[in-house]
Amino acid sequence: MKCLNTTGLKLAATVWIGAAALVSSGPVFAKNEVKARHPKVIVIAFDGMDAQLTEKMMDAGELPVLDAMRKKNGYRRLATSNPPQTPVAFASFINGADPGSHGIFDFVLRDPSKQCVPYYGAAETVEGVGYVEFRGHHLPLNFWPFNHSLDQTLLKREGTPFWHYLDQAGIHSDFYDLPSDYPPSKSEFGNHRCMAGMGVPDLLGTYGTYQHYGEDDPVRTREESGGMRTMLFFEEGAAKAELTGPQDSFLAQPVPIKIPFTVYRDVDSMSAVIEIQDHTVILNEGQWGSWLQVDFPLSLPGPLPDKHISGICRFYLQEVAPNFRLYVTPINMDPSNPAATITEPPEFSTEVASELGLYYTAGFQEDHKALSNGIFTDEEYAAQAQMVLDERLHMLDYAKEHYKDGLLFFYFASTDLQAHMFWWDDPARPHPTRSKEQSEKYFNCVKDLYREADAIVAGLLSEYGDEATLIVMSDHGFANFSRQFNVNTWLRDNGYIQPADCTGLMDGTVDWSKTRAYAIGMNGLYINLKGRERDGIVEPGEEADQLMTELIEKLKQVRDEDGRPVLRNVYLSSEVYHGPAMARAPDFVLGYYRDYRTSWASTLGDMNEGILTDNKEAWAADHCIDPLEVPGVLFSNRPIDKEDPALIDLAPTILAEFGLEKPVQMTGNNIF
Amino acid sequence: MMNMIAQIIAWLNGWMNALSGVLRGPMSAMPPWLSLTIISSVLGVVLLIPVKYISPQTAISRVRDRIKARLLAMKLFKDNIPVVLKSQAQVIIAALMLPVYMLPPVLVMLLPFSLVLGQMGVWYQASPLDVNEQAVITMQLSESENSPIPSVSLAPTDAVNLVAGPVRVPSKQQVYWKIKATRAGVHQLQFDVGNSRVSKELSVGSGFMPVSMKRPAMHIGDLILYPAETPFDKDSVVQSIEIGYPDRDGFVTGSDNWVISLFVISMLGALAVKPFFNVKI
Numbered sequence: 001m002k003c004l005n006t007t008g009l010k011l012a013a014t015v016w017i018g019a020a021a022l023v024s025s026g027p028v029f030a031k032n033e034v035k036a037r038h039p040k041v042i043v044i045a046f047d048g049m050d051a052q053l054t055e056k057m058m059d060a061g062e063l064p065v066l067d068a069m070r071k072k073n074g075y076r077r078l079a080t081s082n083p084p085q086t087p088v089a090f091a092s093f094i095n096g097a098d099p100g101s102h103g104i105f106d107f108v109l110r111d112p113s114k115q116c117v118p119y120y121g122a123a124e125t126v127e128g129v130g131y132v133e134f135r136g137h138h139l140p141l142n143f144w145p146f147n148h149s150l151d152q153t154l155l156k157r158e159g160t161p162f163w164h165y166l167d168q169a170g171i172h173s174d175f176y177d178l179p180s181d182y183p184p185s186k187s188e189f190g191n192h193r194c195m196a197g198m199g200v201p202d203l204l205g206t207y208g209t210y211q212h213y214g215e216d217d218p219v220r221t222r223e224e225s226g227g228m229r230t231m232l233f234f235e236e237g238a239a240k241a242e243l244t245g246p247q248d249s250f251l252a253q254p255v256p257i258k259i260p261f262t263v264y265r266d267v268d269s270m271s272a273v274i275e276i277q278d279h280t281v282i283l284n285e286g287q288w289g290s291w292l293q294v295d296f297p298l299s300l301p302g303p304l305p306d307k308h309i310s311g312i313c314r315f316y317l318q319e320v321a322p323n324f325r326l327y328v329t330p331i332n333m334d335p336s337n338p339a340a341t342i343t344e345p346p347e348f349s350t351e352v353a354s355e356l357g358l359y360y361t362a363g364f365q366e367d368h369k370a371l372s373n374g375i376f377t378d379e380e381y382a383a384q385a386q387m388v389l390d391e392r393l394h395m396l397d398y399a400k401e402h403y404k405d406g407l408l409f410f411y412f413a414s415t416d417l418q419a420h421m422f423w424w425d426d427p428a429r430p431h432p433t434r435s436k437e438q439s440e441k442y443f444n445c446v447k448d449l450y451r452e453a454d455a456i457v458a459g460l461l462s463e464y465g466d467e468a469t470l471i472v473m474s475d476h477g478f479a480n481f482s483r484q485f486n487v488n489t490w491l492r493d494n495g496y497i498q499p500a501d502c503t504g505l506m507d508g509t510v511d512w513s514k515t516r517a518y519a520i521g522m523n524g525l526y527i528n529l530k531g532r533e534r535d536g537i538v539e540p541g542e543e544a545d546q547l548m549t550e551l552i553e554k555l556k557q558v559r560d561e562d563g564r565p566v567l568r569n570v571y572l573s574s575e576v577y578h579g580p581a582m583a584r585a586p587d588f589v590l591g592y593y594r595d596y597r598t599s600w601a602s603t604l605g606d607m608n609e610g611i612l613t614d615n616k617e618a619w620a621a622d623h624c625i626d627p628l629e630v631p632g633v634l635f636s637n638r639p640i641d642k643e644d645p646a647l648i649d650l651a652p653t654i655l656a657e658f659g660l661e662k663p664v665q666m667t668g669n670n671i672f
Numbered sequence: 673m674m675n676m677i678a679q680i681i682a683w684l685n686g687w688m689n690a691l692s693g694v695l696r697g698p699m700s701a702m703p704p705w706l707s708l709t710i711i712s713s714v715l716g717v718v719l720l721i722p723v724k725y726i727s728p729q730t731a732i733s734r735v736r737d738r739i740k741a742r743l744l745a746m747k748l749f750k751d752n753i754p755v756v757l758k759s760q761a762q763v764i765i766a767a768l769m770l771p772v773y774m775l776p777p778v779l780v781m782l783l784p785f786s787l788v789l790g791q792m793g794v795w796y797q798a799s800p801l802d803v804n805e806q807a808v809i810t811m812q813l814s815e816s817e818n819s820p821i822p823s824v825s826l827a828p829t830d831a832v833n834l835v836a837g838p839v840r841v842p843s844k845q846q847v848y849w850k851i852k853a854t855r856a857g858v859h860q861l862q863f864d865v866g867n868s869r870v871s872k873e874l875s876v877g878s879g880f881m882p883v884s885m886k887r888p889a890m891h892i893g894d895l896i897l898y899p900a901e902t903p904f905d906k907d908s909v910v911q912s913i914e915i916g917y918p919d920r921d922g923f924v925t926g927s928d929n930w931v932i933s934l935f936v937i938s939m940l941g942a943l944a945v946k947p948f949f950n951v952k953i
Contacts, residue, residue, distance in 0.1 A: 266839045271839045
């Protein structure tokens, strides 16, 4: 009895002491919650922010905040990737190593087993295997015992992203609009959130397909690069049309899902009403509507209920009369109910949408194709790009509000996609599509963006001061693009592609049994290597080496009509890339001088007449040239010690800021 | 006849609106779920009164006793299939009788209950516009299809900015505007239509407030659904003006969900007090 009593007393005492300890430790826990658990590192990426222009504007006092950072030893030119393309550059940033580590070598790569069929370098869609055919439908059953596989998109980036080490260490990281991460890679420990950026398709599975309706558009819907045009016919002030959605993929013969809508116009007030599903959109001429959710039903047979996918789009009433013209943005995935995973964790996009409303989810948001195809005027493109920027600035506010500690990464595409269309820094040369005055006027849009970037950085500095390490970066710079090099035409005319009258790599006119080299992508050039290419003929070893030496010599000799050299360098990938993901690498990387680039036709294997021709597109600036020509920028609120920092240095730098060691596969080094 | 019923409903709506006006202060002060719970519970209790005095309580009691007896028979003679089957049939018949007996109170309460539902819809169906939020206004005119639309305009006000419109659609005899709310409060938007001027109530604000989605015509259905404003005369050029307010969020008191909540809570309220009122349902 005595023993029992003693035990009971001990137990009571233990419980009491434990409870007291808990109570007394309460404030301690609360205090810890208030205090940030980890350092703060904020990375702001301005895609394509050019070092030369930035320096010029800083010298002129137009970027006071960035200039102040420069004066405190917080600025360097940032060496970009080779080639300087956004997917390549950001994959190198993510891995802290060159493209040999991640396998993304170009926007466009080729499949050697299909004798150079091109595909998007950063992701690949794999068709599902197996289905049950039932009443005109193909139904994939991805469960036992059928185990059919569904169509899926695979991220082609290899290697370990640097955030994995943060995730593992319990350090939070938030990424907004990150390129080269679609589909977003999984967070193993739940401390990583990411909204995928460049690479996310629209609901039609493209990188942006606008739809245009006009009284003078073709009677039958005409597809063009990046869009569709359809004629509208008004009867008593009303016209009926259809919005084209994704393919009804359960049908044995898939057809696009079409959503009918009606347009009523009032010529007196120069306005219109658009009725689509349960939405009524009222627009005056020149006005943009808000984001709308549009429901696309995927048909299923018989008693099975239809599946639905949700898309979002905005209407823009360009003209009411005399020629009614209506533009519809590419149908983006609905962030509040996405048809595919666009964020990690998947609910991240929904959380953002519940607070901010609907927003662009496709990787390319500025509709440069609409400008290139003459749907937009320069002014309209500038306005649309400004809307995108405003939306992203709201998202930056959201990002800051939900950021406590760890890493915050935020990406702006505007500096890139506006520069592609508005950059022109050589008034002595004629712009492909604009007068001198106009090209100067629109180049100012790019400068305005740089001023906006300066203001964004000012806001961050005033909000976080020295509390956070701020890194402002760009993945590459920019240059005029007035002359295009038809690489495949050059290869054909020099006997490397046979026969002499062939017209394209994909049109069946090439004799692969006599073709020794070909070009695919923005900067890639390949040897038709035996054992690697399906129809390869060049023996690996001496023959291939000789051919490479010969090609490099000859390519460096290429001159424009006025005697200017075209290629600053031709890089051998075996010399510039290192790592385990070399299998898809081109054999050469073409490094152009400013003003030159691979021609539009050559990118996908076509051969136009003439080796060097004028670029006549509105897309009059580019960066897919020699990396030495287009360095990016690097700013920080901390002094930068490294004299020649590169993109690959940023991952080890960020890890070091959190006290983490550089993993062995990273080849970059801490910049501080 | 229909016109007379419509007139009566419009007259009753006037009284209901006056009552609603008295409750407006307390309703606005409490969270929507609380006001909905209170109103639904009171409604459940009130509904018991006609059930008690108009329904044949003795007959209901008898039917319920019969059901109990048949259920007991089924339990006692569960091995006797003919008895079980006969009892089951009688239970079903008796159960069908109960709604028949409830019909008189239901018919009596149909109109008042509909009027109450209409008033509750004004509070719970839609959210007022936030300041800077946009909405579409749709005016329905009375002329026949494709006849010319008279001159229409929204009178300038500091409560809203005109974003787009008016868009006249003769084939539907409709006129559309898009507005952006600029000032919180309950406002009267004025429209000039031909030589006459009509108005429509607009609610703007972030709090819980009544929202009149539509100023209706003299149609019975619309009068019940949209009771808050004086309806347009049958011969008015304007037949209705509707504002596209956003739906109200919320699992219990959100748009449409509030009706389910009302039925569940009022039912529970009625069942809870039924023994005290000695009512057989």
